[in-house]
Amino acid sequence: MSTTAPATRASVLIIGAGFGGLAAALELARSGRDDFTLLEASDSIGGVWRENTYPGCGCDVPSPLYSFSFEPNPTWPMRFSLRDDIHAYMRRVASKYGIDRRIRFNTAATGAAYDDDRGLWRVETRTGEVFEATVLVPAVGQLSRPAWPTIPGQDTFGGTAFHSARWDHDCELEGKRVAVIGTGASAIQFVPQIQPQARHLTVFQRSAPYIIPKPDRVYTALHHTLFRRLPFLQAAERLLCWSFFELVTTGLIGNKPIASMFGALARRHRRRQVQDPDLLAKLTPDYPVGCKRGLLSNDYYPALAEPNVTVETERISEITPNGVRTADGTEHAADVLIYGTGFTATDFLAPLKITGSGGAELSQVWRNGAYAYLGMAVPHFPNMFLMYGPNTNLGSGSIIYMLERQARYIREAVSYLDTSEASALDVREDTAHRFDAEMQRRLERSAWAMCESWYRDANGRIATNWPGLVSEYDRRTKRLDLDAYRIR
Structure with missing residues (x-):
């Protein structure tokens, strides 16, 4: 990296202004700090x-749970809110706590x-501006980069093709x-x-998902009024949702009767x-x-049962100029092709190039798979703490519950660096590898x-x-465990 450009300084530099970046920034702001900067590509x-x-x-x-614990929203329009309302909530919270003033957009x-x-992190940007910080917090998420399948003939399709995460709103689907x-x-x-717009809709399914009813309702x-005047009512719904998901998790990690239910x-x-x-x-x-x-x-199953839909x-086998050909030789004609193929969830921090202490390259450290102590700290990358890092996603x-715990842990680390003679915290290799071994051992029983699924990486x-x-994650991240780190 270049070392000649003058740098903008910050105590903490957060990369990304999604829920992860906001959680980290809000925790710092609520503790009275303002010496942090967020870099946002958009x-x-x-x-x-x-x-x-x-x-x-x-x-x-459910929205009462999919929100910051310290910032409930009594005016969610429904239990399972849509994208516009969630985005508006994020903007409102960022503005209320002054986070938007700490963001460098574009x-x-x-x-x-x-x-x-x-003892500093030096971050370069596409605009040529350079930033330096004591603590680096990458918060680029796991679900931000669309995953495109590799199918022969994709470039030959004569119609309009796009990924669901890059929806083409200029493409008219009617008829x-x-x-x-x-x-x-x-x-x-x-x-x-x-489905109601299309003359015919063909859904190509590799494997059928498990789907349960959605207990939605309009608020x-x-x-x-009740949520605003009696906030414990919304807090009670949040607790009920939290407890339900904890029960579901027991089924995912080994409780067979719950899984069967x-x-x-x-x-x-x-x-x-x-x-x-x-x-x-x-x-x-x-x-x-x-x-x-x-x-x-x-409404998914009823849509698939409509006469203009084929599953x-x-x-x-290939994409053709006129549609999609399957292994049995049938060509399925299409005017529009939509890829609903998810995200590159295991390509953590891509496409950032991150170099740690002694020239260690993160891409090499993770060549056999990404790992981090508590999902946050990687050996030889001092004072770097990830938000939504390896093994912190939830089935x-x-x-947001997990992000708040990570933000709390990072805030404690920043405070420790402020009040001690330490210049850096570098997680011990044996600690990180022992944690990773525990994660993989437990996951193999889940x-x-x-x-095969998007939960697995190429290895x-x-x-x-x-x-x-x-x-459990709340308990294990409740305090900064200094014994896990080499203190410089």
Whole structure:
């Protein structure tokens, strides 16, 4: 990295202004600090809630839980809020705590290097501006970069093609033949929205998801009044949601009766909504419950049962100028091709190039799979703490709960560096490797180890998910454990 450009200084530099970056910044601001800066590549905050604008985009975690614990929102319009309301909530909270004044928009970080002699992180940006900070907090998330499948002939398609995370709102779907590749969390939200518009909709499914009913409801003006005047009512709903997801998690990490209960709930939901036996067979998962992300929807199955929809389970062999060809030789004609193929969840911190102490390159340290102590600290990268890092994703529950715990831990680390003679905290190699070994050992006993999914990286490691209850993560991150670090 260049060392000649003058640098803008900050005590803490946060990369990314999605929920992770906001959580870190809010924790610092609420503790009375203002010596931090956020770098945001876009022109506004929001992360996935800025980028994803597809029809029906929303959250499958109830809003009373999918919000900051210290900043409840009594006016959520519904229990499972949509993208616009979540994005508005983020902007409102950032403005209330003055976070938006600490953000450098349109400033994309391209790389970061640790200066051993000066004990500082030096971060370069696409604009050429350089920043220096004592503490570096990458908060670029796991679900920010679309995953594109590699299919022969993709460049030959003659119609309009786009990824659901980069929705083409100029593309008119009315009366068109639309092909959707993928049946994950995004697809089950946008398919019911576009089905009435399409002349014909073909959904290409590699594996059927487990889907349970979505207990959604509209919050009326009375709800809003009660939540505002009696906040314990909304707090009680938040606690109920939190407890439900903890129960679900026990099924994912080994409680077979709980897993069976949710499997039965999904089966009952499927059979009640799908009458056609051939379609029912296609929509029945052939893998253990919980192995892939479980979904909630009340309108996906009915949309697939409409006469203008075909669910295709044959393997795709190629994309042609006129549509999609499957392994049985059938060409499925399409005017529009939508990829609902998710995100590159295991490519942590891509495309940043990060160099730590002694010239250690993070891409090399992670060549066999990403890992971090408590999902935050990597050996030889002093004073670097990740938000939403390896093994902190959830198969069930609110990621904001996890982000608040990480932000609390990072704030304690920053405070320690302020009040002690230490210049840097560098997690011990044996501590980090022991933690990673524990994670992988526990994950191999979980439902996520029973099939292939986006939870696994190219080496087969489950580098994304936390293998326990969120209450355990809360306990393990409650205090800064100095014994885990080499103190410089």
